Amino acid sequence: MRVGVFICHCGNNIAGTVDVARVAAETRMLPGVVYATDYMYTCSEPGQAEIKKAIRDEGLSRVVVAACSPRMHEVTFRRTVEKAGLNRYLFEMANIREHCSWIGEDREENTRKAVETVRMAVAKVIRNKPLVSSSFPVKKRVLVIGAGVAGMQAALDCADGGLETVVVEKSPSIGGMMARLDKTFPTIDCSICILGPKMVDVAQHELISLHAYSEIEDIKGYVGNYEVKVRKKATYVDWSKCTGCGECMEKCPGKNAYDHFNYGVAPTKAINIPFPQAIPKKARIDREFCRQFIKGKCGVCAKVCPTKAIDYEMADEFVTEEVGAIIVATGYGLLGQEKLPEYGAGRYPDIISGIQYERLLNASGPTQGHILRPSDGAEPKSVVFISCAGSRDRSIGVPYCSNFCCMYIAKQAILTKDHIPDSRSYVFYMDIRASGKGYDEFTRRAQEEYGVRYIRGRVSRIYPKGKKMVVKGADTLLGAQVEVEADLVVLATAAVAAPGAAELAEKLHISYDTNGFYVESHPKLRPVETNTAGVYLAGAAQGPKDIPASVGQGSAAAAKVLSLLSKEMLESDPVIARVNTSACVGCLKCMKTCPFQAIKEESLRGKTVASVIETVCAGCGVCASTCPCGAIQLSHFTDNQILAEVNALCRI
Amino acid sequence: MKEYAYYQGCSLEGTASAYDRSIRLVMKSLGVTIMEPPDWSCCGSTPAHAFDHLLAAALCARNLAIVESMGASALMTPCPSCLSAFKKAQARMAGNELFRKDVNDLLETPYNGTVTAKSALQVLYEDIGPEEAAGPVTIDLAGLRIAPYYGCILNRPPKIAAFDDPENPVSMDRLLTAIGAEVVDFAFKVECCGAAFGVPKRDIVLSLTAKVLSMALDAGANCIAVACPLCQQNLDLRQSQVNRSLGTSFAVPVLYFSQIMGLAYGYTPKEVGLTKNIISADALISPSRPAKKQGVGSG
Numbered sequence: 030m031r032v033g034v035f036i037c038h039c040g041n042n043i044a045g046t047v048d049v050a051r052v053a054a055e056t057r058m059l060p061g062v063v064y065a066t067d068y069m070y071t072c073s074e075p076g077q078a079e080i081k082k083a084i085r086d087e088g089l090s091r092v093v094v095a096a097c098s099p100r101m102h103e104v105t106f107r108r109t110v111e112k113a114g115l116n117r118y119l120f121e122m123a124n125i126r127e128h129c130s131w132i133g134e135d136r137e138e139n140t141r142k143a144v145e146t147v148r149m150a151v152a153k154v155i156r157n158k159p160l161v162s163s164s165f166p167v168k169k170r171v172l173v174i175g176a177g178v179a180g181m182q183a184a185l186d187c188a189d190g191g192l193e194t195v196v197v198e199k200s201p202s203i204g205g206m207m208a209r210l211d212k213t214f215p216t217i218d219c220s221i222c223i224l225g226p227k228m229v230d231v232a233q234h235e236l237i238s239l240h241a242y243s244e245i246e247d248i249k250g251y252v253g254n255y256e257v258k259v260r261k262k263a264t265y266v267d268w269s270k271c272t273g274c275g276e277c278m279e280k281c282p283g284k285n286a287y288d289h290f291n292y293g294v295a296p297t298k299a300i301n302i303p304f305p306q307a308i309p310k311k312a313r314i315d316r317e318f319c320r321q322f323i324k325g326k327c328g329v330c331a332k333v334c335p336t337k338a339i340d341y342e343m344a345d346e347f348v349t350e351e352v353g354a355i356i357v358a359t360g361y362g363l364l365g366q367e368k369l370p371e372y373g374a375g376r377y378p379d380i381i382s383g384i385q386y387e388r389l390l391n392a393s394g395p396t397q398g399h400i401l402r403p404s405d406g407a408e409p410k411s412v413v414f415i416s417c418a419g420s421r422d423r424s425i426g427v428p429y430c431s432n433f434c435c436m437y438i439a440k441q442a443i444l445t446k447d448h449i450p451d452s453r454s455y456v457f458y459m460d461i462r463a464s465g466k467g468y469d470e471f472t473r474r475a476q477e478e479y480g481v482r483y484i485r486g487r488v489s490r491i492y493p494k495g496k497k498m499v500v501k502g503a504d505t506l507l508g509a510q511v512e513v514e515a516d517l518v519v520l521a522t523a524a525v526a527a528p529g530a531a532e533l534a535e536k537l538h539i540s541y542d543t544n545g546f547y548v549e550s551h552p553k554l555r556p557v558e559t560n561t562a563g564v565y566l567a568g569a570a571q572g573p574k575d576i577p578a579s580v581g582q583g584s585a586a587a588a589k590v591l592s593l594l595s596k597e598m599l600e601s602d603p604v605i606a607r608v609n610t611s612a613c614v615g616c617l618k619c620m621k622t623c624p625f626q627a628i629k630e631e632s633l634r635g636k637t638v639a640s641v642i643e644t645v646c647a648g649c650g651v652c653a654s655t656c657p658c659g660a661i662q663l664s665h666f667t668d669n670q671i672l673a674e675v676n677a678l679c680r681i
Numbered sequence: 682m683k684e685y686a687y688y689q690g691c692s693l694e695g696t697a698s699a700y701d702r703s704i705r706l707v708m709k710s711l712g713v714t715i716m717e718p719p720d721w722s723c724c725g726s727t728p729a730h731a732f733d734h735l736l737a738a739a740l741c742a743r744n745l746a747i748v749e750s751m752g753a754s755a756l757m758t759p760c761p762s763c764l765s766a767f768k769k770a771q772a773r774m775a776g777n778e779l780f781r782k783d784v785n786d787l788l789e790t791p792y793n794g795t796v797t798a799k800s801a802l803q804v805l806y807e808d809i810g811p812e813e814a815a816g817p818v819t820i821d822l823a824g825l826r827i828a829p830y831y832g833c834i835l836n837r838p839p840k841i842a843a844f845d846d847p848e849n850p851v852s853m854d855r856l857l858t859a860i861g862a863e864v865v866d867f868a869f870k871v872e873c874c875g876a877a878f879g880v881p882k883r884d885i886v887l888s889l890t891a892k893v894l895s896m897a898l899d900a901g902a903n904c905i906a907v908a909c910p911l912c913q914q915n916l917d918l919r920q921s922q923v924n925r926s927l928g929t930s931f932a933v934p935v936l937y938f939s940q941i942m943g944l945a946y947g948y949t950p951k952e953v954g955l956t957k958n959i960i961s962a963d964a965l966i967s968p969s970r971p972a973k974k975q976g977v978g979s980g
Contacts, residue, residue, distance in 0.1 A: 370846065370847070370848030370849060371848060374848065374849060376849075490872075492868040492869065492896075493868055494896075494899065495899065
């Protein structure tokens with residue numbers, strides 16, 4: 030047994046509060062250690078070269094690096110020792126930075142703790158066994174959940190890269206939030222004009238199959254081999270016969286259906302095509318508002334449909350797709366106005382959200398692009414925009430910034446002036462966040478060229494006065510209270526997690542943070558990966574972001590998938606559970622507690638034993654702690670290996 | 682049979698005696714027993730908690746201990762300020778063992794934290810409920826269009842008051858609607874009237890009160906209902922001052938919601954203390970005095 034130990038200075042990060050030379054000296058005296066040294070930056074190229082040289086020159090059979098967290102560089106150093114001919118699992122990392130030098134200033138204490146931590150790592154590495162990965166084949170198919178701009182971009186890039194792509198979209202049409210926008214900042218491009226061609230590409234690409242108005246029912250399997258059950262929800266219209274002519278929508282007597290696409294700013298018909306550029310351009314019955322379903326009497330759409338596509342008896346269908354990787358691009362939701370009691374809690378029709386205003390501005394919206402007050406259909410002459418309606422407010426539970434509102438408010442204010450030249454727009458703001466290319470110039474234009482009155486201060490109350498709404502707020506730059514009588518008030522409501530995000534995360538075995546957004550592997554360096562192999566993120570599902578950022582992440586996720594599935598076989602992680610069948614009594618408690626369903630029952634020469642499904646096991650160790658006989662052990666973290674660390678610490 | 686310890690507080694013995702009178706009548710009609718705690722003393726209100734929290738808590742805890750020794754577990758008080766004092770005292774004592782000990786050390790009888798304090802409005806809305814409260818109604822209140830004004834501390838701070846919605850409360854609205862009155866959609870339910878600034882900064886009170894009165898009229902009301910002696914004082918007593926100061930001509934009657942309930946139950950204006958109101962409500966009440974409501978019995 031020849032153990033080599035390398036104590037890293039990490040510049041001043043570790044050496045600043047730990048006497049690294051002393052740690053090396055004390056480590057040299059441990060049984061099994063034949064070589065111990067300290068080095069400035071072990072992870073650097075010369076640093077790694079040092080390790081490889083020492084392995085060769087000193088004939089090392091085990092290596093310990095005492096440095097940062099294994100989450101930082103375990104992978105790096107494993108590769109290093111492997112290049113020098115050692116099995117990568119004959120390596121241990123002792124965290125003397127995040128767990129030691131970075132915690133306190135007491136040099137004596139920190140050095141003592143570093144010595145103990147290294148001692149534990151040495152005790153463990155001596156008991157490490159070489160582990161070898163096995164390979165398994167992968168399916169060269171990818172699933173994209175969500176067909177907003179991020180999902181669409183990811184799907185197109187994957188398909189263009191040669192992968193069969195399955196797209197599942199919850200709404201009746203693809204396009205997401207971007208399809209609802211009128212114009213986009215900072216170029217004032219027409220949103221659907223730039224998105225439409227992409228939508229058509231998704232629909233027509235030979236390698237993309239689209240399941241619209243569908244949801245993920247169930248996901249089984251592991252990276253490279255997922256089995257996904259998709260629920261295709263009943264639309265009550267046979268989409269293979271529907272031509273999207275719109276006759277049904279025109280004749281439907283059910284006028285008060287909630288318009289999901291228009292976020293309820295105006296009602297729609299019970300049978301509807303969401304918007305003119307919808308893809309698929311097919312009708313759907315919302316049974317909650319349909320007289321045929323509620324009262325059993327109507328049937329007008331069935332009578333007028335020229336292709337006899339209406340089918341009231343339709344049921345949900347299930348389809349199973351087998352894919353090798355999954356990209357989650359499920360977007361975001363918006364804070365409901367009922368969470369904003371100071372602003373009327375949604376009781377007043379002339380206080381609307383940003384997305385509802387966008388639909389009023391849009392020529393294919395409920396007012397054909399004329400800005401009209403929802404209460405009386407009059408044209409507003411004074412419009413007040415309120416930034417941060419809910420965002421950056423800990424008391425509402427939304428402590429973060431929603432990313433794009435400052436920009437879209439400036440855009441909407443500019444468009445308001447275009448639509449109604451004699452109007453006056455006001456924006457109540459706390460800060461103006463305009464960090465993208467051309468963004469600051471854009472918000473400045475709103476103020477300087479379009480005469481939008483920007484007032485720095487929050488709004489404390491909005492109340493009705495006659496036909497107007499009085500917006501009462503502060504102007505902190507003037508140091509005064511202000512009251513603006515508005516004809517229409519637009520709230521930039523906070524971006525929140527998409528409805529159903531938590532349930533989907535559980536099916537995918539990925540994490541979400543306290544705000545409901547999906548968690549990336551590393552906030553700086555791995556923004557589109559999750560900690561679950563084979564599942565990637567793109568777009569606002571990972572955190573509120575604008576169109577260019579979403580498109581960027583869509584392409585990034587696709588690149589990750591293309592690289593993952595570029596090989597014929599993938600290597601499995603050998604840090605998994607293994608059953609000692611002689612010790613196993615077949616109680617199967619491990620099978621019941623495994624969170625990944627990675628253990629199955631097997632009959633071995635007439636005896637019931639547990640058996641681990643290697644490719645599904647995530648190496649969490651719950652089974653090892655559950656087993657009453659110690660028969661199932663987690664490789665690389667066996668009871669003996671862990672107890673050796675404990676004994677080393679307690680000096681038994 | 683519901684019974685509560687009934688803490689009047691100082692205002693109800695003095696300027697708000699009409700509130701006290703009408704609450705007692707309403708409770709009698711509903712079969713609720715109220716018992717005055719013997720030797721009750723001042724709750725401390727604004728001056729105490731602005732000066733010393735220990736004193737404020739002790740003043741309240743003394744009364745709560747008396748309620749405990751009465752064998753009662755529920756305390757009803759019509760005055761929001763008293764209520765707020767009681768609830769804050771209880772919250773502080775429950776949350777901090779050292780504080781609780783300090784307070785109890787000042788008392789003859791320690792307080793053991795077993796009393797629930799509620800406002801009279803809360804009792805009527807939560808414990809009795811609008812449906813049962815409509816039981817004793819015998820008079821039709823047609824012609825009365827009410828703007829319910831809740832004031833500031835009846836349901837705020839939300840965690841301490843633990844009652845109704847802090848921005849758009851509906852308890853008074855619902856109770857008054859249940860007894861047959863028309864309640865308007867009033868946007869200034871919880872808007873500040875100036876509160877205790879009436880003495881040191883009267884102009885603030887006058888301008889804020891004017892806004893409340895004006896909004897009530899804009900909403901189509903012809904009277905305002907209140908649940909607080911200070912609200913009543915600012916809106917009613919000072920209405921003439923508002924008119925003099927701002928050149929307005931408000932003449933909006935401001936009634937305690939319990940007075941309105943009492944009238945609906947068939948009590949005379951004198952019985953519910955309408956003579957104590959500065960702005961006369963005669964014009965509203967007399968025309969609506971007539972016919973017994975069809976199909977409404979008692980209970």
